[in-house]
Amino acid sequence: MHELFSTRNNHLIDPTLAIWGWEIPVYLFIGGLVAGFMIIAGYFTFRGHHKHSDFSNFYLPHLSLVLLSLGMFALFLDLEHKLYVWRLYLAFEVTSPMSWGAWILILVFPTLLVNALVSIPKPFRNRIPIFDRISAFIAERPMLAKNIGVFNMIVGAVLGMYTGILLSSLGARPLWSSSMLWVLFLTSGLSSAAALVHLISTDKTERVLLAKADNGFLIFELLVFVLFFIGLITSTQAHRHAATLLLTGPYAAAFWVFVILLGIVVPLMIQLLAVNQKIKHTAIAPIMVIAGGIALRFVIVYAGQASHWTRMAGN
Amino acid sequence: MTTLSRRKFLKISGATVAAASAVAAAGRSVSSAIATTNVERGDRTVATYCDICFWKCGAIAHVRDGKLWKVEGNPLDPLSNGRLCPRGTGGVGAAFDTDRLRAPLIRRRDRGEDEWVEVTWDEAMTYIAERMQKIKSSYGPESVALFSHGIGGNFFKHTIKAFGSPNISAPSFAQCRGPRDVGFRLTFGEDVSSPERTDIRNAQCLVLIGSHLGENMHNTQVQEFADAVGNGASIIVVDPRYSIAASKAKYYLPIKPGTDLALILAWMNVIVAEKLYDAEYVAMYGFGFEPFAASIAPYTPEWAYPETGIEPALIRATAREMARYRPATLIHPGRHATWYGDDAQRSRAIALLNALMGSWGRKGGFYAPVSMDVPAYPTPPYPTPSKLKVDNPDHKYPFAHETITTGIREATITGKPYPIKGWFVYATNLLHALPNEQETIRAMQNLDLLVVIDVIPSEIAGWADVVLPESIYLERHDELNVEWFREPFVALRQPVVESPNDQKPNWWMAKTLAEKLGLGAYYPWKNAEEYLSTRITNAGMSWEQLKKDGIIRGEKRPIFFDEGVPAEFPTPTGKIEFFSVQLQKAGFDPVPMYKRPEGGPPGSFRLLYGRSPVHSFSRTQNNPVLMDMVDENMVWVNADVADRNGWKTGDWVVLRNQDGVVSNRIKVLATERIRPDCVYMVHGFGHTAKHLRRALGRGASDSQLITRYAVDPLMGGTAMNVNFVTIEATEVAHG
């Protein structure tokens, strides 16, 4: 029998850590989604897709800009000292993923904009001559476009990884201290992004391609989950307890139902059938994938806060 | 339960108390509530002494920019050695309490409903004086009684005595240390007194029977306890609950509640049978050892085992352990001894066990306290009351040497031996301090005058006709502390900051009231400073030094027999009375005999209670600093019992006692640290006074559940560990 009674009763820390509410998971989800967009859009730019369709190369970066701004706003809402937010840009702290993140976000915006310049739709170009000139300039230099695509993919990948590293660098929370977390978040970001593009893209090739890709991402994500849990379970007792929070503990229902079943397995089956033309493509599967991506961030952020070195699950 | 409360619960209503402040905004620093008007800058300190309990530790209060900041121990003070207990450190919170009483209040009784009017001090005093005179002319001055706890009551005692009443009482006797002091008096001829004359620091074997040092935070004792633990003293703890002290013990004896006397008798049996006692000491100082030895002969460890649940081998081992270290073996006399009704005899058994160890008057045992000689301020002699004290008619309790609170209460209810019509209640929350609150309420129904002097709108204030708001201890002068202790010293309480509103110090109230009553001659001094400085100067000390240092220490003097203190025992035989003829004559056991305590209804748990280190009785639950440490009590339930019943730590439950009284909701603490046959909670929570906004409804009140009490036949103490409760789950919304 082991009884631990603590007199500390600090708001947001006791009985379990609750410093981060909805803002952080929303921000992490959007970060992952935008990362996915950037990789997808970058890929299409790289492949010269912008010549046929301006959705992924023009509208997607713009959508990304809007979404990312929303995500950053959520992050901003989470700050306890909002008026001091500019402090983030007075320092670059090499050891702080949060600081890296702040600067990465700064990099993301121009990167997205440059990608958008690759294929500015006709109506805009006709109206604003400078756009036309820029477009022409890039069109004349295929290598430049390719490089822009690659650069978007790289920055996107960094952004997606960072959303995971942000948490996994916080070693005090055993659930997060897994080297698989960034892979998980990146994969999930890609799959959500693919699902969303599949859902809203105006271009048929993109849609079909992304449905297929998404199935790949989802299968890979399941694999990452397996590795994630194996890693935790074979680590210290605290990590094992952290894993049980999701597997059998208080977060198990949310995890198994919303993240795994409805977020991955069911849409995967639907999309496999659809890709093999057994059924028609509908909005259902991508919506489920996106919801699953959101659920994943919530579950990981909340369960992670509940995981602790000494305050074990169920104690 | 409310049938008796004709006067409904107090509404010291916001409408009439103009200055009622807004609820403290969350998150604000607890001290910023006190905004002072002066523009003082910088830090200053004032030496004074603490009043969060009756230990009276020397303190240094710090004021920063005119605002009270913190209180620390006074390094010159031998009680605190420069370190206050948590309650003393958090004492500043009393000043930051936004619910404090602010101005005198009079109940508007003729208006029917409970309602209060704020009045001037003059109106309040005139009102009180008139009623007192009326009681005096109809019933005699003896019909006004004073309940008072702590040194702050001294001037009120003076006024009431000058008025002509002998009926002055404190809960510290019949609800606290009375049985212990009687048991020791009957044995050694002297009290253990307060601060206890125990030399814990030097004890090599320390036996704690329920004394839960570490939770009971009487400062010097805890400091010395830590020293003893640090020195590797052998600690033996007897408690149904694994107390903090138990966690420091070499031997922990998880006794069945109420059977301590059986254990002590068995210990003595072993020590006598195995001739482990200090034979020389006993021969030299003892009286009646042979009949004593014969009397305890049947009480073997084997006999005690089924009574106490303590294995015979463990009883023997601990008895031998005690003998090994004698005379530096201290069986602590306890303090709050009113447990089961056999308390004076149990305390006497503890005294006898100490006598066998030869620890009285010896290093590591009990020292002979000394004090400074500070003459009283000369005042006229008090009038001789024409009636005897009301509390103990016909010496029903022959060994009560102090006034019994519950005796005065009884007389107030019955009118016998004569009626009591007026109560002054100074700094004692009688509804929490006395057992069976309904009896207190019934007594109060019979009064023509009930004056409560308090600092916050406590439960007892809710029943008053007149509420007098007192300045807190950091805002006033008080009587000198001329303590009986290891070494002589005198300490001063003096104001650190001004009272924020219209609060007044007790000396001013008592003096003003005396003047209104035409007793001004008893107060020949102008103010407290004149009174105190005169006493100090007359004692040949420097008033300026005392004001500066807060404490003046005297020369160390011998405090042990070895150091030259004469081994005197002011008992009838002049010896340590192993056999008590006076007890025998009065019809009691001359040597303690064991009687099994009564059990409770099946399925119920005995209700035990004790202290939280950060609270004093019922007086600190509205203190913002201390409430930030522990803001509710929990009911301790044995983990297996809790498991079987599906109660988990943190679950809300209510307790129902044997008489059907149901407590406020309280959280369960399911723990291995208690026996399965009892439950435990900290005393002082479960406040019902509406204007104690921090305290209201936090935790449950043990006092409310203590409807039964056993009366000690020797001295009238009210034993309170005789109540039983069942536990009922309740939904979170309750309370």
Place this chain on the structure above:
Amino acid sequence: MARLAMVIDTVRCVGCMDCIVACKTENQTPEGFNRDWIAYDTQGKFPTLHQEIRSERCNQCSEPPCVDCCPTGASHVHEYGGVVLVEKTMCIGCKACIASCPYDARYVHPEGYVDKCTFCIHRVEKGMDPACVSVCPTHCMHFGDLEDPLSNVSKLLASRKHHTLIPQAGTEPHVYYLT
């Protein structure tokens, strides 16, 4: 260079919380928040129990993840004694440091910045002990410089059995518990 540390004797500690009250009044921590706290750690089966009582606070780690993760530099290591501090005028309240501390030693001050035990550096730099150390009625708390082999804390650690909290988290805590 000094390396400040606290050594707490759990044999003497009675869990009275005086250290917490003293911190509260000394440092004026807001209502509802404390920089230190008591852990009552009990093992066994009634009545054969063992209890360790610990006064806990920020461990002033030598490898402080809270400093590493801070994006603004508000969390920093003080030039004297290795004490970890928060500069409140630089803190944006992102709470990464709270999440990174294995001891949950930090909290969000209602004014928006993160607060924690400072080892009472304002007192220590004046030659005084921290408030909690100097109030402890059982004298179970000791404070000093581990670099100085003659300091009380060095001597205690050299002569008594001790442990730190969650050493496996790798933060190198500097609050030691004597057993």
